Every structure is written in structure tokens, then in C-alpha cells.
Amino acid sequence: MDINEFWEIIELGKDSEEPEDNLRINLEKLTPEEIVSFKTHFDYFFDRAYTWNLWGAAYIIGGGCSDDGFIDFRYGLISQGRVVYSNAIENPESLAELGEDLEIENELYGYVADEVYEEKTGKEISISAVPDNEDSMGEEWDFDDEEENIKRFPKLMALYW
Template identity: 45%
Template sequence: MDKAAFWKIIDASRRDAEDDPEEQLETLRERLSSLEPAEIVSFDRILSEYHGRADTWDLWGAAYIIGGGCSDDGFMDFRGWLISRGEKAYEAALADPESLVKVVKEHDGECQIEGYQYVASEVWEEKTGKTSDDFPSHDLPMRTGTSGTPWEESDLDERFPKLSKKFS
């Protein structure tokens, strides 16, 4: 699977769910279950890569403003939500988190989808009958933590004025 095929699956699952983030997780699960195990693993590798790329202080700050706070687990779920919105929204948010002002809809809530980053491995386990210990590992480089410049809560309004105006 290549990245274009990955984003096609993401986009199709979002359309099938009529943009409902929680429903999208279920439609994504259904779409993945129709793939061969190796394709599911490939999908998961790409998902993991995008999830890691979005581990930035700027996006965490945006998630904090949007959700009225954001724990480390919440930020993992936020990155899943961000990927679920598609390539255009994802890349725009990486370039400028303030672009999320135009992406977040009322039905998005705190913009967190719990378990999004595990959906492929869960489908793979169901399909193969194997356990998570058997799931193939990826060759992605080890992350050393959140990238970018850390922030203090008191700095967020100035750092992200558009998001602060909309969500405060």
C-alpha cells in the first residue's frame, strides 16, 4: 500500500460515516477488514508514520485550546482525529495549526478519537487470529519526544490567536 491508497481509505471511511468521527472509526474498521493482512500492516505503518509526524508542540497547543485542555493520551487521540480529517487538513495543520479553525466542526467535540492509532492492528488480529505480540514491527525511526518549541498554557492565546478566539 502506498500513501495515496492510505488517504483514499481514510477519505472513503470519512464519507461513509458522513463526517462523524466516532462512526468513521467503525467504517474504517470495516474497510480494513476487507484487506489482506499484509495490506493492513502496511496501512498501520503509514498511519504510525503520520501519527509520529504530528507529534509537535504546536499541534499539542492547538489540541489544548480546542479541547479546553489536552493530556498526553488526549493528544494521541487528537492526532488520530487529525489524520481522520484527510491529507489536506492534516498537512495544512502541520504547516499552520491555526488552519484547524476551518476544519473543526461542532460534531468533532474535543477532536479526539480514542483508539484510532490501534484500529489496524486490532483488525489484523481479528483477521489472522494472532495476538498483538505477533503483529509485525515497523522500520520507523524511534521518536525522541514531541518536536518543536514547548509552550506554557499562558502563552497559547498569543501563539494561536485564531484558535483562541474561536474556542475560548
């Protein structure tokens, strides 16, 4: 499975109320090898979204964002599809374009590939570890610093703060 095929599967369910259900239906059509490939791509994009800027945006949107909350945010960000994901990676402020009722967090979305693989094979999915992104997270700041947040994300602050 290449990156375009990965995003095609994501796109199939991105507009539903329960994108994890649509993802499950589409992954159930795949072979175990294809699910492993999907999960490898998923983990890559999940890790790539581990930046201070995105965490800051998630903090503003959610009125706070713990470690676990940021995991769920990144799962949900992937579920929004390639364009929203790519725009948010480039500029988290782009999330303001999605409106003030934005709810991105989706814990369940992150587990679907693992569950479908295990149901098909009776085994846990095993993939190579994704490289750690900690060195490329960007500049950390205090997410409670309103002035700094306004400077970094004026649109998000206007919508959510």
C-alpha cells in the same frame, strides 16, 4: 500500499459520525500484508503529528490536553483526511477553519488496524518501530500562557478560549 492508497482508505470514512467503523469495514477487505502496510503509514503520520504546536492547538481546542488526550487527538486528526491533516501539520491554526464545534479526539480510530489484523490472523500486528520524533517537536511553551497562545494561535484562541 503507497501513501496515496493509505489516504484513499482514510478519506472513505472521514465524514461519517463513526469514522472508525468505516475504517474497519475498509480494512477488512485488505490482506494481512496490506493491513501491515496501512498500519506502517498510520504510525508514520501519527508520529509526525507529535509536535508542540499541534499539542498547543489540541490544548486550546479541548480546554486542556493530557498525554493520552494528545494521542487521541492525533488519531482523530488522521481520521479527518489528508487535507485537514496536512494543513494542521503545516499550520495548526488551520484547524480554526473547521468551526467551533470541532471534536477531533478519537481513541478508537487508532486501534482499528491492530484489531482487524488480529481478527484475520490470530496474531498481533508486528511492524518496525517508527523513529522517535522528540528531537523535532519544535519549541515547547506553557499552554496556560494566554498571551503566548494568542500570539501563536489567535484564531483558535478566539474560538475556544
